Amino acid sequence: MDDSTKRLFQRLIRRIPSPMLKTTLDRWGRLTAAQLQALDFTQSKWALTEKLLGVCEENELAVKHITELEMIHVIENPNQGMWYALQLMDPQDDAYSIELTQFKEQFKSHLAELIRPVSVKIKKHTDDAVWIRIAWGDGFSRPNHLKPTYVVHYLQSPYVFVTSLTSKQKPLLTQALTQATRYEIIKDANLSGRNLSAIRDLLMRQYQQVFPSRYSNPLAEKNQTVSNVHIENEQAEAAANRQQMARHAFGDGMLPQLQSAVYKLETKFKDQTNKTMTEREELFKCVVKFTSTNLLESFRHSASSGIASTPVTPLLSSIPLKGKNYFVITDNGLGPSSQARQSQN
Amino acid sequence: MTQQAPKSNVCSDRFHLSSTDNIVCYNTVFYNKDIQQNKPEDFGNMEAASTRGVLSHLSLLEVQARSRKTQPEQQSRVVELKAKVEALMVQRDKLRAETETHKNLQKLRLSMDRQGADDEEEKEEEGMDEDSENAEVLHLMARQTQLKDLLDLHHLIGGYDVIQTRQGKGVCVSVATAYQGVYLDTYNLEIDLRPAVRIARHNVPPFVPLKRLAEQSGMQTDLRTFLDLLSQNLNGFSGRCRQLQLVKEQHGSVEVMESNVLCSILVLMFSVPRGRAAFLCRLDYTDLTRCLPTAVHFECTDERLPESPQWKMNCSLLLEVPVHRALTAMKKSGSII
Numbered sequence: 001m002d003d004s005t006k007r008l009f010q011r012l013i014r015r016i017p018s019p020m021l022k023t024t025l026d027r028w029g030r031l032t033a034a035q036l037q038a039l040d041f042t043q044s045k046w047a048l049t050e051k052l053l054g055v056c057e058e059n060e061l062a063v064k065h066i067t068e069l070e071m072i073h074v075i076e077n078p079n080q081g082m083w084y085a086l087q088l089m090d091p092q093d094d095a096y097s098i099e100l101t102q103f104k105e106q107f108k109s110h111l112a113e114l115i116r117p118v119s120v121k122i123k124k125h126t127d128d129a130v131w132i133r134i135a136w137g138d139g140f141s142r143p144n145h146l147k148p149t150y151v152v153h154y155l156q157s158p159y160v161f162v163t164s165l166t167s168k169q170k171p172l173l174t175q176a177l178t179q180a181t182r183y184e185i186i187k188d189a190n191l192s193g194r195n196l197s198a199i200r201d202l203l204m205r206q207y208q209q210v211f212p213s214r215y216s217n218p219l220a221e222k223n224q225t226v227s228n229v230h231i232e233n234e235q236a237e238a239a240a241n242r243q244q245m246a247r248h249a250f251g252d253g254m255l256p257q258l259q260s261a262v263y264k265l266e267t268k269f270k271d272q273t274n275k276t277m278t279e280r281e282e283l284f285k286c287v288v289k290f291t292s293t294n295l296l297e298s299f300r301h302s303a304s305s306g307i308a309s310t311p312v313t314p315l316l317s318s319i320p321l322k323g324k325n326y327f328v329i330t331d332n333g334l335g336p337s338s339q340a341r342q343s344q345n
Numbered sequence: 346m347t348q349q350a351p352k353s354n355v356c357s358d359r360f361h362l363s364s365t366d367n368i369v370c371y372n373t374v375f376y377n378k379d380i381q382q383n384k385p386e387d388f389g390n391m392e393a394a395s396t397r398g399v400l401s402h403l404s405l406l407e408v409q410a411r412s413r414k415t416q417p418e419q420q421s422r423v424v425e426l427k428a429k430v431e432a433l434m435v436q437r438d439k440l441r442a443e444t445e446t447h448k449n450l451q452k453l454r455l456s457m458d459r460q461g462a463d464d465e466e467e468k469e470e471e472g473m474d475e476d477s478e479n480a481e482v483l484h485l486m487a488r489q490t491q492l493k494d495l496l497d498l499h500h501l502i503g504g505y506d507v508i509q510t511r512q513g514k515g516v517c518v519s520v521a522t523a524y525q526g527v528y529l530d531t532y533n534l535e536i537d538l539r540p541a542v543r544i545a546r547h548n549v550p551p552f553v554p555l556k557r558l559a560e561q562s563g564m565q566t567d568l569r570t571f572l573d574l575l576s577q578n579l580n581g582f583s584g585r586c587r588q589l590q591l592v593k594e595q596h597g598s599v600e601v602m603e604s605n606v607l608c609s610i611l612v613l614m615f616s617v618p619r620g621r622a623a624f625l626c627r628l629d630y631t632d633l634t635r636c637l638p639t640a641v642h643f644e645c646t647d648e649r650l651p652e653s654p655q656w657k658m659n660c661s662l663l664l665e666v667p668v669h670r671a672l673t674a675m676k677k678s679g680s681i682i
Contacts, residue, residue, distance in 0.1 A: 211533035
């Protein structure tokens with residue numbers, strides 16, 4: 001193992017949290033049972049890393065095995081780093097019958113045509129997600145395994161999720177993707193977050209949405225136990241209404257964890273009392289950013305508690321509705337792709 | 346709530362706030378000059394009072410309100426009751442008219458159901474000699490109840506259900522899916538009808554090509570065809586997913602090599618008896634409205650095996666019978682372990 005490989009390995013082991021190290025190494029399967037047993041996981045990380053390096057040299061492991069381990073770790077812990085969603089559009093006729101081996105071959109060959117050398121590893125996860133790890137090199141140097149790009153795609157779905165992709169690498173990746181998936185166009189889905197499972201759930205609609213139904217309001221049934229007969233809530237009906245509207249706009253139960261929403265305003269200044277600003281020809285540019293540990297939960301709560309006015313403004317409800325958290329607002333309405341929606345209620 | 350009225354300009358009072366269970370004693374001392382007149386000083390008083398606490402402020406307001414009340418209100422009570430009687434009589438007349446209309450509606454419905462939809466020109470006007478406009482409205486109302494009942498029935502047998510939203514400007518369609526008599530997921534779509542027919546919100550997963558289906562079936566003009574097509578697609582999807590689940594549950598010896606989110610491709614690996622041969626079976630479900638595959642491919646390291654009559658039979662079995670049941674049959678016949 002040369003120095004760069006050793007460094008790669010050391011960095012990787014440092015990244016894997018100690019409690020998970022044993023199971024991850026086990027799943028890797030490159031150490032024999034005896035070797036795994038012989039390791040003392042109570043020692044310091046540093047000492048353990050040295051020990052492991054020794055074992056890897058013993059087993060004559062190479063870069064490709066280490067990247068295997070890295071991939072296993074990342075697939076198990078996808079909620080790190082920033083993930084960006086891309087959207088595929090205009091499927092060709094055979095897009096719906098692409099199967100895994102075909103996709104793998106096509107992607108690898110197309111990417112290799114566009115840039116060499118490049119190291120691509122593709123793995124199918126149990127939940128039908130195709131994980132791709134790309135280490136980029138250019139004409140002069142070997143693939144850089146310290147800064148790989150990870151791509152996640154569900155075949156037959158129009159979304160791709162990427163992390164750690166530079167602007168130089170993006171056009172190469174997008175071209176290879178469109179060719180391999182048989183779609184015409186790929187563009188930014190304007191959704192990003194630290195939590196891959198959250199942005200995936202949002203786009204695949206895997207959270208509990210609430211729709212009008214002919215059956216009685218389930219909230220009324222839930223809140224039937226009154227805590228104290230002598231306490232009457234003066235605004236019970238208004239509160240129930242707000243809660244219903246908040247649920248309709250954002251959903252029920254656990255919501256996908258988004259960390260931020262950004263609104264970029266490019267509108268004309270409109271305040272009659274401030275002539276100087278209103279008379280300017282240029283657009284008034286402003287960026288509003290909301291951050292939270294769980295943004296959708298915060299919005300839902302602010303709507304149901306009355307902090308945000310109800311009916312919920314389309315500016316906020318567009319986040320789950322369109323699956324975006326980056327918006328450009330012009331004088332014509334909510335961008336970037338569609339017109340402003342009328343209020344839902 | 347009991348309270349001692351202030352007897353002098355400077356007073357110290359004790360107020361009892363009692364409910365059925367608790368008695369709270371609250372001591373308050375305040376200086377009130379002229380409670381009966383709303384002098385500016387009163388507001389100063391009110392501010393001073395509120396700095397001493399909410400309850401003291403409340404008592405001050407109560408005293409003010411009481412001092413404003415004039416004569417006893419027995420007279421107004423009679424007037425009140427008379428007004429109530431009027432209101433109740435109006436309501437009774439309204440209810441009478443509604444019951445009358447409802448009875449007529451039921452009669453009309455009965456005759457409509459008996460005649461069937463094709464005899465719509467022949468309107469049996471028995472006992473309905475009101476002006477034709479009224480009769481037409483009644484007829485429309487009867488037709489609406491007929492359609493609502495049909496929709497209810499449709500929903501009961503597992504089809505989609507439609508309810509009105511946004512005061513008639515939109516509908517919410519709820520498509521139930523089921524497989525072999527077991528209800529699976531329900532998908533909802535909120536559709537705007539005005540100004541144009543447009544899907545506003547839905548929870549259909551993105552790999553079901555909603556837009557393409559809408560265009561294919563001309564959703565703008567023919568909502569029903571679109572809904573039927575959508576219902577078929579969603580039922581097909583749920584059915585295939587359920588089948589895959591059953592295969593995983595019931596047939597542990599069969600390994601699922603590949604599947605996809607749409608459940609339109611399935612690659613299984615069989616263990617053949619007496620075999621070192623690896624047997625791969627690929628099922629393609631290109632017709633997304635169906636739960637049965639459109640094509641079956643076998644691949645085996647032993648090339649003669651897929652050509653044997655037993656496996657040719659298995660091939661047609663997989664095309665005709667849902668996969669989990671086909672596997673059970675294949676196990677029984679000894680083709681696979």
